[in-house]
Amino acid sequence: MAWIKTVGPSDAEGALRAEYEAAIRRAGKVFNILKIQSLNPGTLRASMQLYQATMHAPSELTRVEREMIATVVSQVNHCFY
Amino acid sequence: MTARQRALCDYAAKMTREPASMTAADLNPLREAGLSDEAILDVVEVAAYFNYINRVADALGIDPEPK
Numbered sequence: 001m002a003w004i005k006t007v008g009p010s011d012a013e014g015a016l017r018a019e020y021e022a023a024i025r026r027a028g029k030v031f032n033i034l035k036i037q038s039l040n041p042g043t044l045r046a047s048m049q050l051y052q053a054t055m056h057a058p059s060e061l062t063r064v065e066r067e068m069i070a071t072v073v074s075q076v077n078h079c080f081y
Numbered sequence: 082m083t084a085r086q087r088a089l090c091d092y093a094a095k096m097t098r099e100p101a102s103m104t105a106a107d108l109n110p111l112r113e114a115g116l117s118d119e120a121i122l123d124v125v126e127v128a129a130y131f132n133y134i135n136r137v138a139d140a141l142g143i144d145p146e147p148k
Contacts, residue, residue, distance in 0.1 A: 003142035033134065036141045047134070054130045060120040061089075061127070068086060069093045069124060070131045076097040079135035081143050 007038040015041035019048065033081070085114040093128045 009030050012020050016038055020030045037044040055066050074080075082090070088110040096103055111121055137143075 001142070002144060032143050032146060033138060036137065036143050047137075050130055051134075054123070054126045059123045060117060061123050065086065065089055066123075066127050069089055069127045072090045072093045073097050073128050073131040074135055076094050077132065077135040077139070079139055081135075081138045081145060 002032075002036055004036075005039060006035040008035065012038070015045070019044050023048070085116075088114040089124060092124060096125070096128050097132055 007016055009020050009024075019034065019041055023030050023034055034044060034048070037047060055063075055070070059066070061069075092107060092111055095107060108121060111124065116124070
């Protein structure tokens with residue numbers, strides 16, 4: 001289990017509910033990386049916006065290249081999530 | 082792996098391990114692979130975002146996604 005409280009989709013209200021609904025529209029589910037930030041919907045929203053801007057906005061980098069960079073960074077950080 | 086992909090991976094790894102050691106010369110392999118300044122910025126933003134989100138995940142004990 002995560003080491004801090006998290007708010008699940010069925011309990012989400014207000015701004016958090018809006019973020020979860022957007023996540024479900026984008027990806028079909030609420031991934032744990034959103035739930036782990038659920039106590040602060042403001043930073044969650046900013047984090048998701050930065051993710052969209054870096055990974056999905058138009059770029060000379062292909063989607064594959066961006067995923068490759070993300071994978072390398074995560075491996076170097078020994079982050080398996 | 083193409084030379085461009087190798088350049089992207091090597092750059093992302095070094096920038097993650099040794100951010101304070103980065104110099105202008107580290108951009109040379111990216112430029113040689115054809116990246117514009119705009120693309121270089123995108124590389125840095127992607128790598129920096131994942132460094133940020135890795136720390137959020139690891140610091141809070143995130144659970145793996147169910148299979």
